[in-house]
Amino acid sequence: MGMSVGGGGDDGPMMEINTTPLIDVMLVLLIMIIMTIPIQTHAVKVDLPQSNSKPQNIVEPEKNKVYIDAQGQVYWNSAPIDDVTLRQYLDQTLQMSPEPELHFQPDPQTRYEVVDRVLAIIKRANVNKLGFVGNEQYRNDF
Template structure:
């Protein structure tokens, strides 16, 4: 009985040598990959060119709401109640361009009052709002 891979009796091997076949297949695969054109995913559009200079940027006005530690709400430095704040916010949302609203609660301000002011701004549908003065909270 003869085992696979041993040729002790001197008989010729009847198996095909697969190494050259694999080498040829790899070379053909590499040639095929090289000849494939590179696919671009860009969409080419002819956009119109602007012949005039762009208009200067519009500096929007900014309104600042400060919530103090004493429980006051200040609209651009003047003390207001929630009804007045809501009226000011609704008027400012009708302006063109809409002014930015900068909300600055002091670090010791009560969260309940800050939450009430945020709810008022949401009810007034404020579009441009941001928190300012966050660096005051770094030590807390």
Template sequence: MAMSGGKDDGEPMMDLNMTPLIDVLLVLLIMFIITIPIQTHAVKVDLPQPNPDDNRNQVDPVKNKIVIDAAGTVSWNGAPVNDVTLSQYLDQSVALDPEPELHFQPEPTARYERVDQILAIVKRANVTKLGFIGNEQYREF
């Protein structure tokens, strides 16, 4: 009861054997998949590098001074800063041990709203050594 390829037992088989062809194709497919380079989906971005000379001497370990002029410009130890930079300087000064003094000196013509904004930033930084400088200019004689 053996199976035969032809109609009669002695005839040759006329169908093509597909198994070796499929095996060869699968091996080639696997080889192509392995040899394809890995695609990296990285986006190259040139970020600005921080300059260590800029922040090194900005926070004094003894005392720091915030001045607000009439136009609302905030200065940290004489250099104008924005609110984000001021917050970073305050965080650096709070991290020092011992914490340096912070002298706060708004000009008499500075808007109260701007002074209040800066005081809120100082409070969020958890500064414990805060002193108001120049209050004698408001003293009545």
């Protein structure tokens, strides 16, 4: 880069330092640093399939839904259950911190006896966060 072409008439030693090798080394180091930085911070997010060997936890940590269909079958998060299993799931929710919400939704054609029985189980379990969902389906009945 810096080069002296004859013409000055001085035959003495050149007193300037040759900076070309220093600049070349600095450029090579800069390129090496630039190339290695993205490799260190680069991450690829991959969703790997989970094995089904462990049982799935049917009690959700945020909210759970109890649904009763027209025939009187009780469902916990879309899985059919009986009264004993319902009580076990409710006991599991009470052990969680914070306690998850319980959404209760009976079908409009469900017999009141079934709804009353399920509400009694929920009350005996001392559930604190209970909400009735799907009440908009009854708006035309009154």
